[in-house]
Amino acid sequence: xxxxxxxxxxxxxxxxxxxxxxxxxxxxxxxxxxxxxxxxxxxxxxxxxxxxxxxxxxxxxxxxxxxxxxxxxxxxxxxxxxxxxxxxxxxxxxxxxxxxxxxxxxxxxxxxxxxxxxxxxxxxxxxxxxxxxxxxxxxxxxxxxxxxxxxxxxxxxxxxxxxxxxxxxxxxxxxxxxxxxxxxxxxxxxxxxxxxxxxx
Amino acid sequence: xxxxxxxxxxxxxxxxxxxxxxxxxxxxxxxxxxxxxxxxxxxxxxxxxxxxxxxxxxxxxxxxxxxxxxxxxxxxxxxxxxxxxxxxxxxxxxxxxxxxxxxxxxxxxxxxxxxxxxxxxxxxxxxxxxxxxxxxxxxxxxxxxxxxxxxxxxxxxxxxxxxxxxxxxxxxxxxxxxxxxxxxxxxxxxxxxxxxxxxxxxxxxxxxxxxxxxxxxxxxxxxxxxxxxxxxxxxxxxxxxxxxxxxxxxxxxxxxxxxxxxxxxxxxxxxxxxxxxxxxxxxxxxxxxxxxxxxxxxxxxxxxxxxxxxxxxxxxxxxxxxxxxxxxxxxxxxxxxxxxxxxxxxxxxxxxxxxxxxxxxxxxxxxxxxxxxxxxxxxxx
Ligand SMILES: [Zn+2]
Numbered sequence: 001x002x003x004x005x006x007x008x009x010x011x012x013x014x015x016x017x018x019x020x021x022x023x024x025x026x027x028x029x030x031x032x033x034x035x036x037x038x039x040x041x042x043x044x045x046x047x048x049x050x051x052x053x054x055x056x057x058x059x060x061x062x063x064x065x066x067x068x069x070x071x072x073x074x075x076x077x078x079x080x081x082x083x084x085x086x087x088x089x090x091x092x093x094x095x096x097x098x099x100x101x102x103x104x105x106x107x108x109x110x111x112x113x114x115x116x117x118x119x120x121x122x123x124x125x126x127x128x129x130x131x132x133x134x135x136x137x138x139x140x141x142x143x144x145x146x147x148x149x150x151x152x153x154x155x156x157x158x159x160x161x162x163x164x165x166x167x168x169x170x171x172x173x174x175x176x177x178x179x180x181x182x183x184x185x186x187x188x189x190x191x192x193x194x195x196x197x198x199x200x
Numbered sequence: 201x202x203x204x205x206x207x208x209x210x211x212x213x214x215x216x217x218x219x220x221x222x223x224x225x226x227x228x229x230x231x232x233x234x235x236x237x238x239x240x241x242x243x244x245x246x247x248x249x250x251x252x253x254x255x256x257x258x259x260x261x262x263x264x265x266x267x268x269x270x271x272x273x274x275x276x277x278x279x280x281x282x283x284x285x286x287x288x289x290x291x292x293x294x295x296x297x298x299x300x301x302x303x304x305x306x307x308x309x310x311x312x313x314x315x316x317x318x319x320x321x322x323x324x325x326x327x328x329x330x331x332x333x334x335x336x337x338x339x340x341x342x343x344x345x346x347x348x349x350x351x352x353x354x355x356x357x358x359x360x361x362x363x364x365x366x367x368x369x370x371x372x373x374x375x376x377x378x379x380x381x382x383x384x385x386x387x388x389x390x391x392x393x394x395x396x397x398x399x400x401x402x403x404x405x406x407x408x409x410x411x412x413x414x415x416x417x418x419x420x421x422x423x424x425x426x427x428x429x430x431x432x433x434x435x436x437x438x439x440x441x442x443x444x445x446x447x448x449x450x451x452x453x454x455x456x457x458x459x460x461x462x463x464x465x466x467x468x469x470x471x472x473x474x475x476x477x478x479x480x481x482x483x484x485x486x487x488x489x490x491x492x493x494x495x496x497x498x499x500x501x502x503x504x505x506x507x508x509x510x511x512x513x514x515x516x517x518x519x520x521x522x523x524x525x526x527x528x529x530x531x532x533x534x535x536x537x538x539x540x541x542x543x544x545x546x547x548x549x550x551x552x553x554x555x556x557x558x559x560x561x562x563x564x565x566x567x568x569x570x571x572x573x574x575x576x577x578x579x580x581x
């Protein structure tokens with residue numbers, strides 16, 4: 001339904017493509033942007049451009065990064081021998097908030113999901129395997145989401161890594177069934193990290 | 201035992217507000233804590249009223265229609281608000297059911313993000329004219345019947361069912377895409393293990409439920425039909441040479457694993473999951489004969505009523521509170537004798553009953569609502 005013309009409709013369409021934004025919200029945001037100060041609107045446009053230009057994937061862990069390596073990979077106080085595997089960069093935030101983890105990260109950039117055509121080859125699994133001897137990693141914590149896809153990914157990795165003689169743990173499920181890691185409250189996740197168990 | 205009984209008074213819906221739910225306009229009504237009869241000609245909105253109450257319990261329609269179809273044509277959303285009393289505690293349920301599919305549900309003004317979090321708020325037992333399919337229809341009808349009861353009884357089995365369905369979808373997608381290379385086989389191994397875990401959990405739940413349910417069905421059948429021939433049931437799974445019982449709970453995982461090994465070739469060839477509780481069958485028998493094929497229509501109808509009644513009784517026992525009974529136009533399908541038997545054996549507790557015509561004798565309404573053209577035309581008393 002194209003009620004508006006030209007650039008206005010284009011703006012609404014573009015906003016409507018964003019995750020979590022329906023047609024009504026897209027319209028509301030578009031009108032809001034028209035009303036705000038021209039400088040404010042330009043600042044937003046600029047921020048998007050800058051982020052697109054400057055943010056890339058960390059060469060080592062595939063977190064978002066402004067340089068070759070992300071802040072976590074650069075931080076020398078972190079334990080090199082323990083790596084926490086997560087699905088998305090935003091999951092790092094959830095683990096960091098617990099204050100319980102001082103090792104490194106590895107971002108898979110997704111989870112195994114045949115429905116979406118995502119197998120291990122589409123994830124950063126090869127890169128994880130390469131890091132293990134290179135960085136002398138001795139423990140891997142699997143912090144993929146506690147849903148079917150996250151569990152499948154954790155099981156896959158555990159079966160792959162265990163024969164290499166690594167300590168492989170899965171964060172204990174104090175997490176809600178079917179929920180996403182990022183929604184878990186901090187206390188639960190903190191406890192989950194303390195109570196991580198070895199997976200078979 | 202499935203869950204620890206938490207004795208308390210029956211669950212009930214007090215005040216009910218609706219807007220644009222199916223054919224209904226605005227409804228603002230107080231239901232009786234006993235029997236409320238909803239009268240009206242066909243197509244006026246009687247069933248919709250029951251369906252709205254059912255929606256509160258399951259966050260979806262008991263007729264298995266998609267939410268978008270529940271919104272009155274021309275409107276963008278339907279509103280369902282209900283005061284629900286559970287174990288003596290009054291709670292306010294509010295839902296906006298949207299055509300866009302992005303529903304909003306609040307319980308006591310707090311947002312509810314997953315239907316599962318509503319667990320235990322309201323339980324309903326639905327009797328509908330097409331219940332005959334429980335007996336006469338394919339195995340999926342009876343599996344769904346069991347799984348719905350399980351979901352009502354324990355959040356754990358509600359989770360097991362949705363986990364299993366998700367694993368099945370993922371595993372089928374993998375098999376369909378083709379499993380030729382070593383890499384894909386390794387991924388299939390992982391989904392095999394997930395299928396075993398979720399599948400065994402669901403199967404164990406069904407078997408534990410059947411242990412309680414079958415005697416209750418036999419009991420209800422005897423009372424409704426005044427028939428002394430025994431009702432029995434067999435839960436048949438391809439992974440087991442003999443019908444399964446609750447005592448087999450510990451061996452189910454291993455049996456599923458063995459079946460997966462045995463059937464792997466066939467599954468890869470056909471690109472489909474052939475092993476698991478989605479293919480199990482519950483056979484109901486009257487005097488040793490399969491009721492699906494070898495019973496008269498009258499016997500099948502009585503057995504279907506007995507299944508619903510038994511489900512109600514089991515939930516009442518295990519959950520400690522009687523579910524709300526929703527009887528949608530059931531008497532039109534029953535002969536006078538069966539209707540009378542059902543009325544005699546209706547459990548106590550809150551009941552909503554729709555009818556287009558006269559009610560069987562002995563049915564005493566505490567409140568009658570007359571529905572016409574999507575509105576409540578009259579309330580008495
Ligand atoms: Zn990094």
